[in-house]
Amino acid sequence: MTERxxxxxxxxxxxxKITAGDSSGDEEDSGGGERELIERGNMNPNPRLQxxxxxxxxIGTRFSxxxxxxxxxxxxxxxxxxxxxxxxxxxxxxxxxxTDTGVHALSNVCHVDVERISKRKPGEVLxxxxxxxxxxxxxxxxxxxxxxxxxxxxxxxxxxxxxxxRARERTYFYRLLSGKEHLSSFEKDRAWHVPEKLDxxxxxxxxxVLVGCHDFSSFRAAACQAKSPIKTLDELTVxxxxxxxxxxxxxxxxxxxxxxxxSLSISNKSEADSPLIADTSNQCKIENFGGEASKGFGVRxxxxxxxxxxxxxxxxxxxxxxxxxxxxxxxxxxxxxxDVERILKAKDVAAASPxxxxxxxxxxxxxxxxxxxxx
Numbered sequence: 547m548t549e550r551x552x553x554x555x556x557x558x559x560x561x562x563k564i565t566a567g568d569s570s571g572d573e574e575d576s577g578g579g580e581r582e583l584i585e586r587g588n589m590n591p592n593p594r595l596q597x598x599x600x601x602x603x604x605i606g607t608r609f610s611x612x613x614x615x616x617x618x619x620x621x622x623x624x625x626x627x628x629x630x631x632x633x634x635x636x637x638x639x640x641x642x643x644x645t646d647t648g649v650h651a652l653s654n655v656c657h658v659d660v661e662r663i664s665k666r667k668p669g670e671v672l673x674x675x676x677x678x679x680x681x682x683x684x685x686x687x688x689x690x691x692x693x694x695x696x697x698x699x700x701x702x703x704x705x706x707x708x709x710x711x712r713a714r715e716r717t718y719f720y721r722l723l724s725g726k727e728h729l730s731s732f733e734k735d736r737a738w739h740v741p742e743k744l745d746x747x748x749x750x751x752x753x754x755v756l757v758g759c760h761d762f763s764s765f766r767a768a769a770c771q772a773k774s775p776i777k778t779l780d781e782l783t784v785x786x787x788x789x790x791x792x793x794x795x796x797x798x799x800x801x802x803x804x805x806x807x808x809s810l811s812i813s814n815k816s817e818a819d820s821p822l823i824a825d826t827s828n829q830c831k832i833e834n835f836g837g838e839a840s841k842g843f844g845v846r847x848x849x850x851x852x853x854x855x856x857x858x859x860x861x862x863x864x865x866x867x868x869x870x871x872x873x874x875x876x877x878x879x880x881x882x883x884x885d886v887e888r889i890l891k892a893k894d895v896a897a898a899s900p901x902x903x904x905x906x907x908x909x910x911x912x913x914x915x916x917x918x919x920x921x
Contacts, residue, residue, distance in 0.1 A: 648904030744877035
């Protein structure tokens, strides 16, 4: 029989009542995180432990979600393994946002308690590692385990600072690529491919209906365990951006070189030889946003790229992906803006459009109002 790891002392001993819309769960969290940390001094009774706040990025399609599972490769499982190889003893990692399978993170935040024990003199406790040492060492072991996760920042924090319950705002991004052509191999599992054209203005008008404080029961998965469907959506926007990966055309390279004074080498190739002919004033817009343009052999047609940004203190389970599903339907013309109002008022997830796939969703940023400097 394997020995069970003791429960971590980080959880608060008492939980206050919370008001509607004032939770600390996250969009891909089915575990019902509607709790708030009470500051009760040092939550960790062991003064020899140093708590670190760790920001990580990862490719979500390579993991079976963030939460640790015994038989699957998960974000927490891989990160805990890297820390154990670094310090030589098991640790427990707690994430601010428990993203679902396939959801990426540009910056998810975790905390972990580390006790630095001398390897030469077992039992001797040494001063904590500097954050830069932790970052470098953990990344070393992560690169040996697939290289699909990276520590991007580390900070020393007090023992009562909880990565999840102290989070005050979360920002998610969702990428949609519009165009008839199949997605580039470089975009596989990084965005939602929509073959139809998308009406940006209509999508932006639909966002205005959804932003603010509402009962989002129509945008809440059946498995959601949040106590209340009322949430405040601080931002919901749709922006058209340059498709990725993006490389400069001959025209752009020449313009850049000319702007620098012409001292750099400039190709003498004619504009007719350029894959994207530049005899129109809106050439940059065409190249950036994937519009029709003359192109030479072997040059892929670009998709139009749209990014939905959703920002709030917390989200219901699958809320962002359900919102994106409705916005996409508005963009293709399958729904009108008035239909979005109807769906919101229905307070029934069955009224919403099909949910957007996980591969286009990115946890972009987790904000803390009281994040301390290194201690």
